Amino acid sequence: MTKVVADISVSLDGYVTGPDPDAEHGLGRGGEALHTWAFSPDPIDREVLAATTDATGAVVMGRHLFDIIDGPHGWNDDVGYGAGLAAKPPVLVVTRRPPDTVRLADRVTFVVDGVRSAVGKATVVADDRDVVVMGGAEVIRGALEAGVLDELRLHLSPVLLGGGTPLFLAGTGPRTLRQIHVRASGTTTHLTYRVD
Numbered sequence: 001m002t003k004v005v006a007d008i009s010v011s012l013d014g015y016v017t018g019p020d021p022d023a024e025h026g027l028g029r030g031g032e033a034l035h036t037w038a039f040s041p042d043p044i045d046r047e048v049l050a051a052t053t054d055a056t057g058a059v060v061m062g063r064h065l066f067d068i069i070d071g072p073h074g075w076n077d078d079v080g081y082g083a084g085l086a087a088k089p090p091v092l093v094v095t096r097r098p099p100d101t102v103r104l105a106d107r108v109t110f111v112v113d114g115v116r117s118a119v120g121k122a123t124v125v126a127d128d129r130d131v132v133v134m135g136g137a138e139v140i141r142g143a144l145e146a147g148v149l150d151e152l153r154l155h156l157s158p159v160l161l162g163g164g165t166p167l168f169l170a171g172t173g174p175r176t177l178r179q180i181h182v183r184a185s186g187t188t189t190h191l192t193y194r195v196d
Contacts, residue, residue, distance in 0.1 A: 002126050004119055004148050006133040006140045007052060008167065009034040009155040009188070015164035016137050023067065033159040037188035044185035052153070056089050057129025058122035060115070062139035063095035066108070089132075090125045092118045094139055115142040137167045144175070149195045152177060156189040 010016055011034060018028030027034065037045045091108045098110035111118040115133075122131040133143045143149050154167075177193035184190070 003150040005151040007153040015161045017165040019163040042185040057126025066093040
């Protein structure tokens with residue numbers, strides 16, 4: 001059965017990018033440290049990444065994140081969803097307006113009627129596998145507020161960024177989550193919460 005899972009790396013101080021993210025530096029200053037685990041040789045990190053990638057039937061993301069992965073330093077034939085793994089699930093991008101040109105056009109569908117619609121469409125194409133809402137923060141917050149998330153998976157990186165894009169804004173919630181899984185590696189603590 002398909003689950004809808006928000007999956008994102010976050011700093012100890014709650015940021016999903018460092019300060020000043022832009023097209024050239026999509027993760028902002030210092031933000032690359034958030035994803036050290038995805039390229040780590042640590043067996044726990046490798047297992048978490050492989051299990052997540054294998055379970056993914058479709059991906060939902062926002063336009064800002066898409067513009068980064070579709071840019072010159074983004075996904076390519078060697079690195080894409082699942083870091084270096086060869087996964088190419090369908091990607092649905094929540095946007096107000098699709099871009100004029102798309103480098104990864106064969107992998108992407110643009111959805112202009114909101115995150116709830118994108119998750120619904122992703123569920124149809126996921127083939128009973130997970131729909132992963134991978135970000136950015138605004139799309140994850142929107143999915144949580146829309147009540148379409150089953151789980152929230154955080155990869156808590158041991159870094160303090162001091163600024164950037166916060167995963168949650170003041171005024172988000174209140175919401176009680178149920179912790180269902182924790183795995184700690186040498187680079188990250190992988191946390192999974194059930195959204196009730």
